[in-house]
């Protein structure tokens with residue numbers, strides 16, 4: 001059982017407490033052009049908190065939208081919002097005004113801090129959602145803009161380096177995180193100050209075994225709780241170093257791992273696959289731990305990554321609703337084809353259609369319970385997805401006799417074809433083993449005769465082999481179909497295969513299956 005004081009402001013744990021514990025001069029955050037120690041980060045957060053309180057007049061409980069790419073100022077703004085007793089609502093950098101306005105209205109957001117690079121879209125959003133009363137920019141260039149004086153960067157300069165955190169309750173909401181919305185409208189989930197510490201004291205302690213000499217790097221945006229935890233909160237909790245980089249490509253990330261001597265990398269399976277062919281050009285000597293989440297990790301990707309780097313991938317399933325990872329396994333505990341076991345602190349089980357625990361080896365709905373869990377913001381879902389502390393994640397899973405959880409599909413993505421249940425990701429795993437296949441997604445399409453048919457969308461390593469257009473490469477289609485039939489029960493083979501240049505993905509690296517199902 002994790003114990004936290006009843007009065008708790010989580011920002012202190014990452015800042016003042018770390019300074020008091022002797023980390024003042026240790027580098028907390030690095031980026032392409034900045035390097036802040038724990039003491040410097042604490043001072044900057046203190047100054048920004050005073051801008052929020054003194055210049056913007058915000059009071060505890062106010063909700064503050066945060067918007068920016070992964071960089072030190074974005075991180076400092078999030079921590080400042082917490083330190084001032086306010087509620088952070090980070091938003092994904094690619095969101096457009098319409099989507100932002102939905103979030104602003106739903107979360108009744110009164111103020112926003114936005115990086116200057118994303119400010120135009122923010123202004124449009126404010127026009128659509130007038131409940132948003134004030135906005136301030138950060139990452140404003142001191143020389144270029146006359147606005148500098150009104151910006152966070154300008155205003156913070158005259159503030160004291162000292163600021164005492166607002167005395168919040170451990171169970172005050174400090175974060176409203178919106179799901180990326182693979183299907184429909186974004187859903188807001190609320191988290192407490194103690195939840196923020198709880199995620200740091202679960203997965204990174206028990207499974208990742210984070211250490212103060214670790215250097216964390218990766219791609220997920222800080223607006224996605226995978227990135228917020230993995231790239232900012234975990235490193236700070238352990239006195240380690242967070243590297244925050246923008247516009248990462250697979251090649252840039254590999255380069256940055258060498259440049260920053262990163263030990264711990266967080267990204268999605270598709271990004272690891274894209275890095276694979278480039279790995280040989282880099283040393284990667286510093287790299288020790290690679291975490292994959294956001295989507296299922298196919299066995300082929302796990303094996304190829306291990307062959308290329310010698311590292312055993314740490315797969316982990318997390319969810320915005322749960323804040324971070326709750327099932328995972330590392331090192332000798334990891335099993336190909338399994339996400340892992342419930343991490344200490346969490347319980348997980350598979351439920352049958354009646355909501356009772358399903359026997360070993362039977363597919364059912366995954367339920368999890370632990371120190372973090374979901375409180376939906378103004379959403380009907382609460383009663384359907386959360387009961388007695390158990391959260392339904394919307395995933396179909398199977399548990400084996402050893403307690404390992406095997407991902408099958410999103411519950412609503414299970415394909416039923418001629419009476420057979422087919423999990424798309426199982427077929428994807430097979431296709432990914434074929435040497436011509438770079439990426440693929442398998443979905444069910446409506447079919448009069450069979451109810452649904454299995455259809456695969458395939459991105460080839462060499463796209464010229466697809467013969468995209470009217471005359472697709474039928475020989476290759478047949479070869480891929482036979483390849484599947486030879487590996488799994490033949491009824492699972494994709495009756496339809498379509499070649500694509502790329503798959504539609506969310507900003508968090510998930511295939512947007514609903515887009516592929518629209519015919």
Ligand code: 3UK
Pocket residue numbers: 179180224225226227292293294295296297315316317318319320321323324325339393394395407410508
């Ligand atoms: C899927 C996985 C199989 C699964 C997230 C780590 O992805 C995160 O949060 P989201 O709210 O989506 C949650 C859903 O994504 N998923 C995530 N990881 C895995 N499926 N294997 C995995 N390893 O459907 C889950 O219900 O966007 C991931 C940490 C924090 C997060 N928010």
